[in-house]
Amino acid sequence: MEAKAVPKEMIHAEQLVYEYDKRDEEGNIIGSERAIDGIDIDVPQGSFVAILGHNGSGKSTLAKHMNAILVPTGGTMWVDGKDTRDPDELWNIRQSAGMVFQNPDNQIIGTVVEEDVGFGPENLGVPTDEIWKRVEDSLRSVGMLEYRKASPNKLSGGQKQRVAIAGVIAMEPKCIVLDEPTAMLDPNGRKEVIRAVQKLRKEKHVTAILITHYMEEVVDADQVFVMDDGHIVMHGTPREIFSQVDTLKSYRMDVPQVTMLAEELRKRGLDLPRGILRREELVEALCRLR
Amino acid sequence: MIRDITIGQYYPAESRIHRLDPRVKIVCTLVFLVSLFVQNNILGYVVATLFLGAVIRLSKVPLKYILRGLKPIVILLMFTVVMNLFLTRGGNTLVHFWIFTITENGLRTSVFMAVRLIYLVTGSSIMTFTTSPNGLTDGIEKLLHPLNRINVPVHEVAMIMSIALRFIPILLEETDKIMKAQQARGADFESGNIIQRAKAMVPILVPLFVSAFRRASDLAMAMEARCYHGGEGRTKMKPLKYKSRDRVAYLLTLVYFVVIVAVGRFVPFKLWIF
Numbered sequence: 001m002e003a004k005a006v007p008k009e010m011i012h013a014e015q016l017v018y019e020y021d022k023r024d025e026e027g028n029i030i031g032s033e034r035a036i037d038g039i040d041i042d043v044p045q046g047s048f049v050a051i052l053g054h055n056g057s058g059k060s061t062l063a064k065h066m067n068a069i070l071v072p073t074g075g076t077m078w079v080d081g082k083d084t085r086d087p088d089e090l091w092n093i094r095q096s097a098g099m100v101f102q103n104p105d106n107q108i109i110g111t112v113v114e115e116d117v118g119f120g121p122e123n124l125g126v127p128t129d130e131i132w133k134r135v136e137d138s139l140r141s142v143g144m145l146e147y148r149k150a151s152p153n154k155l156s157g158g159q160k161q162r163v164a165i166a167g168v169i170a171m172e173p174k175c176i177v178l179d180e181p182t183a184m185l186d187p188n189g190r191k192e193v194i195r196a197v198q199k200l201r202k203e204k205h206v207t208a209i210l211i212t213h214y215m216e217e218v219v220d221a222d223q224v225f226v227m228d229d230g231h232i233v234m235h236g237t238p239r240e241i242f243s244q245v246d247t248l249k250s251y252r253m254d255v256p257q258v259t260m261l262a263e264e265l266r267k268r269g270l271d272l273p274r275g276i277l278r279r280e281e282l283v284e285a286l287c288r289l290r
Numbered sequence: 291m292i293r294d295i296t297i298g299q300y301y302p303a304e305s306r307i308h309r310l311d312p313r314v315k316i317v318c319t320l321v322f323l324v325s326l327f328v329q330n331n332i333l334g335y336v337v338a339t340l341f342l343g344a345v346i347r348l349s350k351v352p353l354k355y356i357l358r359g360l361k362p363i364v365i366l367l368m369f370t371v372v373m374n375l376f377l378t379r380g381g382n383t384l385v386h387f388w389i390f391t392i393t394e395n396g397l398r399t400s401v402f403m404a405v406r407l408i409y410l411v412t413g414s415s416i417m418t419f420t421t422s423p424n425g426l427t428d429g430i431e432k433l434l435h436p437l438n439r440i441n442v443p444v445h446e447v448a449m450i451m452s453i454a455l456r457f458i459p460i461l462l463e464e465t466d467k468i469m470k471a472q473q474a475r476g477a478d479f480e481s482g483n484i485i486q487r488a489k490a491m492v493p494i495l496v497p498l499f500v501s502a503f504r505r506a507s508d509l510a511m512a513m514e515a516r517c518y519h520g521g522e523g524r525t526k527m528k529p530l531k532y533k534s535r536d537r538v539a540y541l542l543t544l545v546y547f548v549v550i551v552a553v554g555r556f557v558p559f560k561l562w563i564f
Contacts, residue, residue, distance in 0.1 A: 067515055069511060069514065069515060091517050091519065094514070094515060094516070094517050095517055098515070098516070099512075099515040101508065101511070101512055101515075103505075103508055105460055105505070106505050106508035106509050106512060107508065107509065107512035108456070109453065109456065109509070109512070109513060109516075110424075110456070111422075111423060111424055111452065111455055111456045112422075112424065114527075115424060115527060115528070118527035119513075119516060119518075120516040120517060121525075121527070122524055122525055122526060122527055123516060123517040123518050123519065123524055124517055125523045125524060125525050126525055127525060128525060128526060128527065128528075128529055131525065131527045132527065135527070152456075153459045153460065167516065168516070171516065171517065
């Protein structure tokens with residue numbers, strides 16, 4: 001058989017399908033459902049990609065394929081050039097693609113912040129001195145170094161998520177997958193987490209894949225994918241995506257408030273460009289009108 | 291109110307006892323507990339008291355704090371004392387009225403028993419007061435490591451213990467939340483007899499269990515995502531290593547044990563009946 005070329009991208013999926021059995025109340029299989037149905041996706045090294053979709057669109061299922069928690073039932077998923085179906089590569093894949101989950105309480109293992117951050121490196125068999133260095137470094141990069149001796153129970157939601165991110169960073173991954181990291185946080189916590197992710201991208205040049213349904217968080221992304229019913233229905237830069245307000249609405253998605261306002265003004269006859277993403281842009285465009 | 295419960299009762303402080311290796315504290319506590327039962331005269335108790343007093347002093351844990359730990363055993367203590375006092379026979383009769391008889395042996399056994407129980411609880415609580423829960427599980431894991439050879443999953447058990455410690459406060463908070471939610475809908479947990487009250491707990495326990503299982507499954511996924519694959523090939527962020535102070539502690543405990551056995555068993559000293 002001809003060997004397939006190994007993709008160079010951080011994440012590369014071809015015709016990805018994930019099918020699961022649907023069961024009735026007694027546990028009998030009554031059919032199967034496709035959570036993901038023929039997805040092609042490419043995430044280049046070092047980029048910031050956002051995946052949007054409302055509940056049940058398959059975006060979390062897709063995220064779980066990116067570090068081999070789920071294995072595709074059809075098609076192929078490559079992470080850093082490794083096929084996720086290869087059991088020998090499992091731990092390498094999980095090391096190169098770290099994952100942050102939605103619920104901050106259910107992903108912190110340690111009873112002290114620094115011990116939790118050290119959990120990943122401990123599992124990788126990193127020598128003790130190196131673990132301490134990594135823990136300190138990753139706590140500093142999310143701005144949580146002063147809480148290193150604190151108990152996770154005493155932290156706010158945003159702080160807990162930053163500790164979870166530090167825990168992933170300490171494993172020195174090439175890519176972090178954030179599966180709705182802000183869904184359970186208040187607006188302040190959301191800002192903290194997004195800021196931490198942006199800082200990491202700048203300092204450590206990691207690839208970031210953000211799964212969310214908050215539109216405001218994706219304006220800085222290089223690419224945006226919109227998912228609906230297991231398919232990718234829209235793909236482009238944030239500006240391209242958000243200029244199609246009506247299409248987005250048909251997938252039960254909202255656009256950022258500023259974009260919405262600009263769109264309404266445009267409909268009333270003001271001469272504004274499509275796809276305004278930030279408040280400053282709107283202010284500037286409005287000033288230019290006169 | 292439910293958050294006031296502290297389990298694991300760690301008293302954070304900087305002291306020589308706090309800094310000792312958890313293994314030392316576990317082993318020495320066991321030695322101390324055994325020592326209470328191998329001796330049987332007043333000199334032995336004097337030695338034990340001196341040793342325990344010195345350790346408490348060194349640990350910088352306030353005596354009041356330690357004595358508060360005795361509260362839960364007060365009833366057990368009184369029961370043992372009363373039982374031993376009236377039911378042990380032998381020796382001269384000291385007091386006799388109606389159907390009650392107190393003999394010399396009875397008084398002796400009940401006093402010694404009470405002191406033993408108090409020292410037992412104080413001795414082991416000194417260990418939990420001065421060792422963080424994680425230190426304790428680490429110590430237990432390391433001490434029980436030889437059992438691995440007979441297929442006891444030592445690492446797994448230690449991991450389960452430390453995760454349990456992490457989730458106790460979370461689940462307590464959740465219980466509190468569920469209780470308030472049910473009270474808001476008119477649930478009554480305070481009135482009625484014991485059976486009615488137990489029945490009233492069902493609407494708390496069911497959602498609590500459901501959420502605990504959901505958390506467990508989430509946590510398992512998060513651990514796998516961070517490459518957890520059991521104890522094999524795992525390094526430690528805070529490995530346990532014996533230092534010279536730990537050796538000194540072992541030595542002192544050994545000396546204590548030899549002294550208490552020598553004095554408490556072989557020196558025929560008697561103060562009145564004790």
